[in-house]
Amino acid sequence: MKLTPIKVKGKSAHKKTWKPPEKPAAQASKKRQSKKRQRDEDGDDIPQPLQRRFKSSKPAAAIEELPTEILERIITMSRNLNFLRSSLRIGYRFSSRSFMSELLVAAFEPTWEMWLGYPKSDAILRCTRERVRFNNRMLEAVNYPLLKPESVPGDPDFQSSVLACTWVNTAVILEAQQKWYRKNGGPGDLPRHLDSPIPPSVRPSLGNVDDVDLLFQRDWDEFKASCGIILSVEIKGLSPSIVQPTTLSWRPRYMELHPLIKIPERLITGPFDWEVAKTTFWLVRGGVTTKLDQAWSWELAKRGFDIIITLSDKELMVTLLLLWAELECFRNWPPFLWKSVLEEAVAQLDYAYHDDDRNFWRALSLLRRR
Numbered sequence: 001m002k003l004t005p006i007k008v009k010g011k012s013a014h015k016k017t018w019k020p021p022e023k024p025a026a027q028a029s030k031k032r033q034s035k036k037r038q039r040d041e042d043g044d045d046i047p048q049p050l051q052r053r054f055k056s057s058k059p060a061a062a063i064e065e066l067p068t069e070i071l072e073r074i075i076t077m078s079r080n081l082n083f084l085r086s087s088l089r090i091g092y093r094f095s096s097r098s099f100m101s102e103l104l105v106a107a108f109e110p111t112w113e114m115w116l117g118y119p120k121s122d123a124i125l126r127c128t129r130e131r132v133r134f135n136n137r138m139l140e141a142v143n144y145p146l147l148k149p150e151s152v153p154g155d156p157d158f159q160s161s162v163l164a165c166t167w168v169n170t171a172v173i174l175e176a177q178q179k180w181y182r183k184n185g186g187p188g189d190l191p192r193h194l195d196s197p198i199p200p201s202v203r204p205s206l207g208n209v210d211d212v213d214l215l216f217q218r219d220w221d222e223f224k225a226s227c228g229i230i231l232s233v234e235i236k237g238l239s240p241s242i243v244q245p246t247t248l249s250w251r252p253r254y255m256e257l258h259p260l261i262k263i264p265e266r267l268i269t270g271p272f273d274w275e276v277a278k279t280t281f282w283l284v285r286g287g288v289t290t291k292l293d294q295a296w297s298w299e300l301a302k303r304g305f306d307i308i309i310t311l312s313d314k315e316l317m318v319t320l321l322l323l324w325a326e327l328e329c330f331r332n333w334p335p336f337l338w339k340s341v342l343e344e345a346v347a348q349l350d351y352a353y354h355d356d357d358r359n360f361w362r363a364l365s366l367l368r369r370r
Contacts, residue, residue: 060089061087064087068093068094071090071093071094072094072099072102075094075103076103079155079157079158079161081161081162081165097172097175100172100176101172101175101176101179104162104173104176105176105179105180107154107155107158107159108154108159108162108176108177108180108256108257109180110153110154110155111152111153111154111255111256111257112177112180112184112188112256113153113184113188114152114153114188115152115188115254115255115256116177116180116181116184116188116254116256117188118188118254118255119253119254120253120254120255120287149258149259149260149289152255152258152259154257154258155258156258156259156260156261156262159257159261160261160264163261163262163264163283164262164264164265164266166266168264168279169275169278169279170275170278170279170282173279173282174212174213174216177212177256178211178212178213181212216282216285219253219285220278220281223281223285223319224315224319227315227318227319227322254285254286254287255286255287256282256285256286256287257283257286257288259287259288259289260289261283261288263283263288263327265300267279267280267283268300268301268304268329269300269303269304269307270304270307271307272304272307272308272311272316272320274316277319277320277323280320280323280327281319281323283327284323284326284327288327297332298332298333298334298337301324301329301330301332301333302333302337304329305324305341308320308321
């Protein structure tokens, strides 16, 4: 049992030596180190509970305290995605997958209201013929007004800004399309814009498929099969007229986006995987065209090309290069650059031991003729 201390007048405890106050960051660092040291001593391998995604000591601004429904309306009406990057609180509130699909619906809904569920071939029902002069001769040309970019509804700038987001992939896109399809109760209203409306008995329902994901997967498998022919068939014995339309081409079938959108740069510069290939295929399948003012510089395309030809998956290499050909990524390549690529292809043929390698380099030489 300890004795009761008695305070004696005139005597005081030993004064502690003065130390400069530590900074808050140093104190927090010491606390983290002590906690980690204690976990190591206890041998506890169980991960600690995740902390909040962000901590802000600043008080919330007035606009940050608005209801989520009002903020979502502001984002879709302003069509400015920089608003999402203006605050950590706002970015955190709109990081859910449901909002991502709703944002895609808001961007592409005007185009889907007319075209979703109908192939581009249905626009042939409405065409005009006009006389044009070519090489001092008058020829009759067929004009399809519904396929002109100015006739396609939708804001290409808004759609481009949404597609440029890093979280955009085929899973989120197809989820948004399926959500709109169910809300709309069927495909778009293209027959209303045709001179000869499609009878209700033959109105397509996403190609007689009500599942958007299933229809896309069917087209994707068909395109991959056409790419696989290049690696399995001896292309050297085929004439260019046979190779180009059958094995080196898959024409766009739908108009699911505005044709004048800007293709995201990450699809050109990489890194590349099968998800990037599927997203690029969705753009090609949806009818995107390369704008004249967005023609890729050959330096940018060459940087992505150098990454593609070093991939170990030959099927992925062929798929990406064919999609690039559809997007006209090789349009601005100077002749000397193509010459060096073809010379490399010829050199690789001499050292290729596998049939897939030889067929790949032969297919690469055929891309120059497209």
